[in-house]
Amino acid sequence: MTKHLLILGGGTSGTMMTNHLRRRLPADEWRMTVVDRSEKHLYQPGLLFLPFGIYQESDILRDTRDFIPRGAEFIQSEIERISQESHLVTLSGGRELVYDILIIATGCRTAPEETEGMLGPKWRVNVHDFYTLDGARALRSKLAEFQGGRVVVHVNEMPIKCPVAPLEFTFLADTFFRERGLRDRITLTYVTPLSGAFTKPRASKKLSHLLGDKGIELVTDFVAERVDQEHDKLVCYDGREVPYDLLITTPTNMGDASVQRSSIGDDLNYIPTHKHTLQSLKDPDVFVIGDATNLPASKAGSVAHFESETLADNILLHIAGKPLKEEFDGHSNCFIESGNGKALLIDFSYEHEPHEGRFPFRFGPLRLLEESRLNHWGKLAFRHVYWNLLLKGRPLPGISRTKKKPIDSKTTKES
Amino acid sequence: MKKNLVGNEIDVNEEGYLTDMSHWNQGIAQAIAKEEGIGPLTEAHMKVISYLREQQTKGAPLTIRSMGKSGLVTTKELYDLFPGGPLKKSSKIAGIPKPVGCI
Numbered sequence: 001m002t003k004h005l006l007i008l009g010g011g012t013s014g015t016m017m018t019n020h021l022r023r024r025l026p027a028d029e030w031r032m033t034v035v036d037r038s039e040k041h042l043y044q045p046g047l048l049f050l051p052f053g054i055y056q057e058s059d060i061l062r063d064t065r066d067f068i069p070r071g072a073e074f075i076q077s078e079i080e081r082i083s084q085e086s087h088l089v090t091l092s093g094g095r096e097l098v099y100d101i102l103i104i105a106t107g108c109r110t111a112p113e114e115t116e117g118m119l120g121p122k123w124r125v126n127v128h129d130f131y132t133l134d135g136a137r138a139l140r141s142k143l144a145e146f147q148g149g150r151v152v153v154h155v156n157e158m159p160i161k162c163p164v165a166p167l168e169f170t171f172l173a174d175t176f177f178r179e180r181g182l183r184d185r186i187t188l189t190y191v192t193p194l195s196g197a198f199t200k201p202r203a204s205k206k207l208s209h210l211l212g213d214k215g216i217e218l219v220t221d222f223v224a225e226r227v228d229q230e231h232d233k234l235v236c237y238d239g240r241e242v243p244y245d246l247l248i249t250t251p252t253n254m255g256d257a258s259v260q261r262s263s264i265g266d267d268l269n270y271i272p273t274h275k276h277t278l279q280s281l282k283d284p285d286v287f288v289i290g291d292a293t294n295l296p297a298s299k300a301g302s303v304a305h306f307e308s309e310t311l312a313d314n315i316l317l318h319i320a321g322k323p324l325k326e327e328f329d330g331h332s333n334c335f336i337e338s339g340n341g342k343a344l345l346i347d348f349s350y351e352h353e354p355h356e357g358r359f360p361f362r363f364g365p366l367r368l369l370e371e372s373r374l375n376h377w378g379k380l381a382f383r384h385v386y387w388n389l390l391l392k393g394r395p396l397p398g399i400s401r402t403k404k405k406p407i408d409s410k411t412t413k414e415s
Numbered sequence: 416m417k418k419n420l421v422g423n424e425i426d427v428n429e430e431g432y433l434t435d436m437s438h439w440n441q442g443i444a445q446a447i448a449k450e451e452g453i454g455p456l457t458e459a460h461m462k463v464i465s466y467l468r469e470q471q472t473k474g475a476p477l478t479i480r481s482m483g484k485s486g487l488v489t490t491k492e493l494y495d496l497f498p499g500g501p502l503k504k505s506s507k508i509a510g511i512p513k514p515v516g517c518i
Contacts, residue, residue, distance in 0.1 A: 157478060157479065157480060158478060158514070158516065159476065159478075163516045163517045164516070164517060164518060192516075193479065193502075194503075194514065194515065194516055195500055195503045195513065195514075198516075198518050199513070199514075199515035199516045199518070200515055200516075200517075200518055201428075201429055201430070203518035207518070220500070221499060221500035221501070221502075221503065223479050223490060223494075223501075225490070225491070236494075237490045237491050237493075237494045238494040238498065238499075252480070266475070266476075266481075267478075267480060267481050267484050268478070268480070268481075270476075275474075294475075294476065296474070296476060298517045332517065334517075336518070346517070346518055348517065354517070354518050
């Protein structure tokens with residue numbers, strides 16, 4: 001009898017895993033199923049550009065099924081419950097799927113309901129978000145008509161997916177308003193629960209000037225107790241207040257509700273996962289990837305991509321009854337928009353903070369931790385890489401799954 | 416880099432966070448707290464600090480929310496105990512790394 005590999009989630013991680021494993025598992029031995037609530041695959045990094053009209057919806061939406069290979073079944077459904085003891089997943093309509101191996105790739109979502117007052121009557125009137133398609137759309141209309149006032153970009157709580165996106169949004173907003181001749185009628189403020197916009201020493205040293213150069217005000221160590229929609233202000237637990245005319249918030253992020261219903265996650269519905277093998281800490285037949293894990297890595301597509309390569313190997317090792325590779329090192333690689341048609345590129349891992357240098361390899365054309373136009377074009381080009389290579393689990397030329405050890409920053413500067 | 420705290424040479428990073436949480440003791444906590452303008456540390460402070468060290472040992476992510484939910488202190492009380500930056504200050508005093516973003 002054939003065995004069953006079940007993949008929950010058809011987003012970036014789930015799609016990559018389906019493609020990797022369908023190629024590597026014999027079809028007469030392994031059946032594969034992917035479950036997702038949506039028939040549409042959203043290129044999430046594109047949500048950053050949609051509100052500014054840089055991308056259109058057609059650039060960032062595709063049919064999920066177009067990326068699911070032959071030999072894997074796609075089921076569109078919500079997931080009700082995961083029962084690890086009985087190796088069983090119940091879908092919202094009551095259908096039950098028994099698995100031999102389970103991959104949980106259910107991601108995370110924004111949860112504005114977690115903050116008092118956020119979902120009040122002015123939600124998507126002057127309190128906006130851009131991490132959802134609806135939110136990015138509403139914000140696009142708002143920005144198109146906005147004529148001036150206090151714009152506040154806010155991060156409610158860490159961890160969030162694509163942790164630099166709110167800062168990128170702030171930089172892009174500066175450019176957007178400048179190009180429209182509105183910048184002198186607007187104050188732009190970035191509000192974060194962390195101790196700075198940049199919190200790692202090298203990035204901070206290298207990049208802190210960006211805020212000042214662009215006239216962006218910074219409010220740190222700010223944990224919002226509530227959004228006071230009556231008086232249009234954010235209120236911190238320590239009594240500080242930040243008034244706004246337009247609030248662009250990044251609500252608390254949480255793992256999928258099915259994780260909570262199944263009692264397999266932490267306070268924020270993230271699933272305890274081995275940080276180097278990606279095996280669940282509870283059940284050896286369950287693996288977790290991407291934003292659904294509790295790993296101390298960024299919740300980002302590049303992380304999911306590097307994880308997927310290790311995880312594909314580990315699932316084959318697990319099937320063969322061999323020890324898993326403790327290989328995943330928290331590797332992350334992201335383009336960061338810094339406004340004015342420029343971007344930065346960062347490369348880091350659990351062990352190494354973002355550093356200067358070149359990429360890929362040690363001589364590549366892209367400069368790490370430095371603004372350039374080429375990095376910006378790299379970010380825009382990445383959308384094609386995503387649809388054509390990454391989702392299909394094809395190798396990205398020159399990009400290794402584990403982080404290359406940085407060379408000494410002094411040497412890098414001279415090179 | 417090294418820093419002299421209550422007569423001990425302790426390894427800290429450039430922002431004064433301990434690089435090895437096992438070098439921590441209560442005397443060091445009091446000394447860092449004083450530098451941060453907090454304290455003297457009370458039992459309420461110490462409860463938070465022990466919790467942080469426990470979570471860090473388990474490898475669990477530290478969030479203001481998880482602390483609030485732990486039933487130890489409310490977020491408001493946390494700001495009262497560690498004014499100006501509850502997580503960064505309590506982490507420093509607890510001898511664990513500063514909570515950071517990715518850059």
